[in-house]
Amino acid sequence: MAHQAHAYHMVDPSPWPLTGAVSALLMTSGLAIWMHFHSTTLMSLGLVLLLLTMYQWWRDIIREGTFQGHHTPPVQKGLRYGMILFITSEVFFFLGFFWAFYHSSLAPTPELGGCWPPTGITTLNPFEVPLLNTAVLLASGVTVTWAHHSIMEGQRKQALQSLALTILLGFYFTALQAMEYYEAPFTIADGVYGSTFFVATGFHGLHVIIGSTFLTVCLLRQMLHHFTSEHHFGFEAAAWYWHFVDVVWLFLYISIYWWGS
């Protein structure tokens, strides 16, 4: 019997990296086609292929780890490093938008009236919905930690309840933010204020949706008994991502909503 004498996972050949790369090509060229020829077909095709790639690739990882036992302690360690490095790269992504915001707001140009917020901009009251949003995300950080402890202590019902509550709070944030976007007295086209506000909060909102999706997958997996009280890295990765999303919001709230108002 030819068994490996090491604890690492030599992955079987897979088509998903190729389909992922093809979808990236279709989405980018599709974006150019949309801008020049008004057709969204290519880009939509790329998006569908991307969604299929993500679904099947991550499904395969779950099969390899949970059902086939390939995720030994060293493999798990590698996955942890991977998630940490990915979140770090996302931190730098947001750092760029904060840089843009501070660049424009610390030394406002004469075109803006030499002041921040610029002349003519009615900012949102930071102590209304934005403060509620802050409370919602902070609470969701508590519930996700509750869920983690429940899993570690073997408490199935509590784990399901606290994880579901976390996801509901995430949806509540998204709904509130969507309403804020609809009701806002300024748009993305309103100078550098509008640009920095909507790009920074917009990407944050996208990350909330991504994080909520990740947590929902964890909820489904927990319902299907995938996690053990010792080994539940998928959940830990989702929780790390969720805390990251929460921290980004805190910086957004302090910088753009509060100081910037």
Add this chain to the structure above:
Amino acid sequence: MADRLSSGALSCSGLCRSGVRTKFGIPTDEEQATGLERRTLQALKQGKDPYSILKPKQYTGTKADPHIVPSIGNKRLVGCLCEEDNTAIVWFWLHEGEPQRCPECGSHYKLVHHELPH
């Protein structure tokens, strides 16, 4: 799910078996780990490390205390760092039987058979 919960609660009300049991509906690795992960965890629990996860034990490398090199076959490549911080590694095949010495620094190495759990 109610059955699992009640049976879990019943069997835990008295003595828990050695190892850990599902307490309130979430399984433990003992119950659910499978494949290579299960084999590594079971071996580590018995103090064995067939998949070389942990750092190898330190030996002095003398004739009385040779470096023990586990192997699944009857020979294994050894790379000797004769002194700490050396950049040139001395590579040689270590065969089963009599301990061999590093051609450069003379440290003793002995091949020991090592079965993989399966």
